[in-house]
Amino acid sequence: MTDQAIASLFRGRSEDAIRETEKKYGDMCRRLAFRLLQNHEDAEECLNDAYLALWNSFEREEPKHLKAYLFKTVRYLACEKLKNRAAKKRAAPSVPLEELEEILPAPDSAEQQVDAHELAETLDRFLRGESERNRYVVLRRYFYCDSVGEIAAALGTTETTVSVTLNRVKKRMKEYLKKEGYPV
């Protein structure tokens, strides 16, 4: 079923909309949530919350990109859970956070907090200046939390090539953020 058909089901407030969404994107969303949370229950809970958010979004403003909206919601909810875990001093997530620490370290104080939406816009501009392949590598690694091996397999190349690409893009990203005034 196409995204447009699923969206029309959401608009018609049909419960089949959730069923079709789960059928089409459930596995991918579940995998993303699990990679971030490393817990099946938390991942399932996160996914259910994402479906609910998607259901509610059609009451307010219909999302333009159903798939992207769903993935972003799952990721956002998983990150919120990660924050709660960190606050409760629970186990650290096995996500490539330390790799991004090299570019933009976590703020030490509330004054150094960076607006996520503003930073996301800066990130958008930077990524649009990169090639489609580089964008794919960066987003698969830091948005979908794929491993380097999985990215290499998807691109039909070696892990070394992907690692080199990531390092080069990160270097350029750091310079770009520095130029934009971020405390890199």
Place this chain on the structure above:
Amino acid sequence: MNPLFEAMSHVDDALVEEAAAPPKKRPRIYWIPVAVSAAAAAAVAGLFVMNAGRTPEIPLSLHNGIVETQTDPTVTESDAAPTDIIDASETELPSVSAVPVLTTVITTVPTTAPTTSPSTVPTTAPTTLPSTAPTTDPTSAAPTEPPATVPTAAPTTAEPTVPSVVPTASQTAVPSSEPTSEPASELLNSVAPTAVSDSPTAVDPTSEPNTVTEPAYYIEFADFGEYRYELRENVAVTPDMVGDALGFAMDGRQVFACLTDGGLILIETEGELLAYG
């Protein structure tokens, strides 16, 4: 939580969707077949270029040659025999590869060679010629002999006796056209043996045409005004022959006609300007 990692959740929807599917793989190029194909194409193109540079077979007009040989006082009775053969073929030789006729001419040249150019004739010529003569007897076998027997006899008998006619320069300059065009020039030179013997010194591209005392043959510019330039063959140049090889100069260089803004020019194989009209 790292702010950059968190901000990733808010990147543009289009970028997220784009990354959901792997980018289109570029078609793999198999360079070895491509390189082999390119090399083969280059080789074929090279062959075409080489063939294009070959001298085309030129129909030779012989009408002036006959007149000159008749007025030449040094021509003997034995020299006149090849002339008769040329007359028999009349004014037009369809192709310079008329082998039976050439066989006759080449084998008769040694008899006149010692009288016309004694200094250039090798001392071994009288001893070698008779040994080959029975197989290529001009009086008996030449016109009716099959062409297949000619190539074996002709080079061995003609080369030592007519060195001035076949300079080495022409052989190196136009190797591909030699087998067909060279015997024809020898055929014509046998008609005017005195001119042949003077040829190395007589050809001067810068000299006036009137200063040539004993020219062999001329190029006649049919549509470009009268101009005389020594050649081994008489050639009547018409506009449609521009760019063609006209024949061989007396020093063995091949001569081409080119049409420029200034008129008609003659150049030799290496591109050197010989004369202009």
